Amino acid sequence: MTTSKKLLPDEIITSFKDEFSDKILDSRIEKHPIGPKKTDMIQLWFTLDRSIFKDAVKHLMKLDKKAHFSVSSGYDIEDRIEIIHHFSIYTGTKGDEISINFTVPLPKNDPTIDSISDLIPGALISEQEKQEMLGVKVKNIPKDTRVFISEDFPEDMYPWRKDEKNVDSMARNLHEPSSKNVSEEKKENADEKEEKQ
């Protein structure tokens, strides 16, 4: 195998900082004691500026060309949407794997992010999902269709959003309805009663 030497967690962080300097907005190493021997499970978390996101993935694949992409998750908070891409590197040897997570904040008024499907074809479904669930726009996505949500689902409403574009108004009687729904329902019921009388 011609793969280069495996870097230690802090060396990985340094290598990213050397490459992208202040575009790495934040980074941290998490060590979790696992099992009876309390061996460390290592997870690295980076917050990246979106301009370097794709280059950061390329850089990661330089560290380990077999870098595995698991999925990306995300949420909206205040005026931004944050997408977290979960990778793992150094797979294939006992205990060597390191989880790498790239958080990319996107402003809500322009939530665009580069597609990485050309680097990792297996990322396609995850990118499609982020588009429909969070309302981000993936630039140059190879297949710009919905994947989990049906075609007749309203435009510009996103199930994972917590702001005014959420879907709470559609979810009635699924669990405890939101206060808005309760008051609306009560009003409707009252109207019906009035009509009957």
Place this chain on the structure above:
Amino acid sequence: MSAETMEKTSYKVPIGPIHPALKEPVMFEFELDGERIQNADVYLGHVHRTIEWTGMRRNPIQILYLAERICGICSYCHPMSFALAVERIAGIEVPDRAEYLRVVHAELERICSHTLWAGVAAHEIGFDSVLFLTWQVREKALDLTEYLTGNRVTKAITMIGGVRRDITKEMVPKIEETVTFLKNHFEKLKKIFLDDKTFQMRSQGCGILSKKEALQLCAVGPTTRASGVKKDVRIDQPYFAFGELDFDYVTPDILTDEINGDVYDRIIVRLLEVKQSIDLIEQCVEQLTGMPEGDIVAEPKIAKLLNQLKKIEGEGIGRMEAPRGEVIHYVKMNKKEHPYSWKVRAPTYSNILPWIPMLKGEQIADIPIVAASTDPCMSCTNRVGIIKNGNKAILSNEELHRLSVEKTRRLMQ
């Protein structure tokens, strides 16, 4: 003949929607030239149940039982991955005894899942006597699950910080009895699945996924290991007590000295993993009997635990090797009763795209066994629509199954 009619040599066959668990409902559209599949496309989301949305409105303990209902087969991996993520945010340390107990349940689930799959695979190629034999063996594993957890399917054994039930000394003989039974029958099943001519004819050289494709498409679990990729979360990044147990990656070359990445190789990997799981359970039971009885959960009082979780802030991921591959949960807590964000990724999510290279070049009759070889839940594949020369016809599941059985018969003649 005009140019237009010449172009109509290929036609499209939609297959699905299939109803499996959360992330796995699938509909295929195949472009066919006669019996050969030229291209395949996948459509998902027919039974999206908004589990994540619901979860973001519940507290972590309630989510354990919600996550259990994501999938009937992986009813342990999902709540456990969620628990792992929450434990990492809260910094909860799991007692040693619970780490071994968690392995026992994870491996028992793997045995149930793989034997269920093996039975389905036999059924798909029309070998129903093997289906019944395999599921008879599986029944014994389910009995043990019920004995240890109180339930056959939704086990409700997971708790944040540990597990809910201990394995006491009195329970060990029953485990040993089941393990012996499984071991005895394992050799028989291995002989049927790997040496039987019918199985070999239908599975060898069929549904090939190359190592390169497996890596590029982020395949996980037995699907990727059968293509020669050494990837198993239990070994790569040990969790529970897996770091202390003796086992290794299962790839088909252990048995055959070669890796083809076909359906046959996926059968080999799953069968050998059943054996591996039996070994792991034995190792854990040995550890458990040797260790003094102690705590099985970090915080037994649920109200106190909930109160603690209400105050935590941060994000974490929980990864596990489910029977079908890597499962990953992302959780973000925000000092609130409910998680701020929860993302679930089941293994089949990653094994959907690899279907496309597997199915290209195969025949219609191979669809059931190739699609089943990645182990999606295909329980509700009830119809297939065929559009031939613009006319729609519906092919039922039975019809598709008949085609598959007929192919086996043809090969046997």
